[in-house]
Amino acid sequence: MTVGVRALALSLAIASALSLHGCGRSEAQGGPPMAPPVSAAPAVARDVPLYDEFSGRLEAVETVELRSQVAGTLQRVHFRDGQEVRRGELMFSIDPRPFQAELARLEAQLVAARNAAALSDTELARTRKLLEQKAVSQQEAAEKAEAAARNAASAVRAAEAGVAAAKLNVEYTQIRAPISGPASRANVTAGNLVAAGDPVLTSIVAQNKVHALVRRQRARPRLRVRSQFKGNAAPKVQMALADERGFPHTGSVDFVDNRLNPATGAIRVRAVFDNPDRRFVPGLYARVRLAGGTATQAVLTPERAIGTDQTKRYVFVVGPDKTAQFREVQLGALAGNGMRVITGGLKAGELVVVNGLQRVRPGAPLNAQVLAVDAQGVPVEPPPPGAPAAPAASSPTKS
Known part of the structure; x- marks a missing residue:
């Protein structure tokens, strides 16, 4: 066989093989798809x-900004930044000497007013005796002696009010904590002059309880919450922080607003939670769940x-x-x-x-x-190959 004939025979064989391979692929592609x-x-x-779930923010039940009620020189700061303080504990001292001097002056005025009032009372008593003896006219006695006694009594009351105000100013030089809780940092140090009402010296946040405020709740859950109020019983509510699974904390609704926001159709609902370990910090994001029936x-x-x-x-x-x-x-x-x-x-x-x-x-x-399902209807995933078998679950429900 010549070389040309051999080459032709080899080409025909290759073409035949390619044609058969292509036909096989076409049949495979045209077959039914595989079931995934x-x-x-x-x-x-x-x-x-x-349940109805909502997002909200934690807020303090009580928050106080401490400001001075009198103007003066800050004498001393009595707490450390971030310290836990108790109600009535001394926080700041303002130089009391100007206020003590003013109190002494007003107390002296009160003594003078009381002496004048006593003299007026004596004059009134003397005039009444003269009236009995008809030594003076009745009109003169009534108009002068009684008016002087009333003026003296009024002067005493005015002096007493001045002394009371001065005593308050002396008390205001000692700024005390109105609530218990952790204090913020002191914004003003000793030696600075502070004005009445400005600046904020520090703030205190009570953390034994916190509020979870849901600001964008829908109206239907709000109506359900309203219907759950019976007597003194408050609807229960559950809460979770952003890093928690489920809803491990339980509190109660203590406030439902009295009107909807007409622009958004939302309403505010507030819940209160105990916070003995101070885990809940005001300002944190929280998820809140309200019971919605069965x-x-x-x-x-x-x-x-x-x-x-x-x-x-x-x-x-x-x-x-x-x-x-x-x-x-x-x-x-x-x-x-x-x-x-x-x-x-x-x-x-x-x-x-x-x-x-x-x-x-x-x-x-x-x-x-x-898959089988458990008692709650949740599918039970099969264990991976080689893993021990899981406890038996309920059989799947047949359709």
């Missing part, structure tokens, strides 16, 4: 306590099983033919443990895709692993 592996769990029906036999599915398509919420249900069914659903409240109440679009017992949602397409076949 997913995990599914049955939607369950449970009696669910409902939903009877509500349909539940895991929150992670719910997808978002613009304004729609949906789930994928494993149909009887093992294909994915797209279901638009209406959401209710969170029910805890990552479960969500479904108010429409889903029935109890239907298998909902909970893992692998991104691999699912409407109408596509599914290779679904059905």
Whole structure:
């Protein structure tokens, strides 16, 4: 066989092999799509306590800015910055000598006024005796002696008021804590001249209790809170800080505002919490949860099983033919443990895709692993290969 014939035969063989390979690929591409592996769990029906969750800020129950009520030279600061102070404890001293001198002057005026009043009383008594003896006219005695006695009594009262005001000014030279709590830093040091009312010397924040103020609560939860007030019982509320899971702290609602904000439709609700260990610092962000009643036999599915398509919420249900069914659903409240109440679009017992949602397409076949659920309806994930088996959970509900 010549070289040309061999080359032609080799070319035909290669072309035939490529043609057969291409046909095989075409058949493979045109076959049915593979079913993606997913995990599914049955939607369950449970009696669910409902909650309304909101965000808010912690605020102090009592906050005081200490200012001087008299002008003078600051003599001494009696606390350390950040110190815990008690109510009535001395915080600042202002030089009292000018005020003590003024008090002494006014006390001397009071003594003089009282002496003048005593003299007027003596003159009035003498005049009355003369009236009995008809030595003077009755009109003269009534007009002069009685008027002098009244003027003297008024002068005594004015002097007493001046002395009382001077004593207050002397007391104001010692600035004391009106509440108990940690103090801020001293904004003015000894030797400075301070005016009455300015500047702020320091501030004290009471922290044995704190308020959680929800500023943007909706009207419906507000009406439910109103309806829960019965006698002296206040609705309970739960709270968590930004770094906490769940809602570990319990308090009570102590204030619901009397009107809605007409611009936002929001209303303010305030709760109070005990703070014995000073964990709650005013200004911290907090999550607040209010009880909202109980939903009877509500349909539940895991929150992670719910997808978002613009304004729609949906789930994928494993149909009887093992294909994915797209279901638009209406959401209710969170029910805890990552479960969500479904108010429409889903029935109890239907298998909902909970893992692998991104691999699912409407109408596509599914290779679904059905998960068991616990007593609360939460899917129980299978242990990884080689791990010890988890305690047995309740069997999945059949659709």
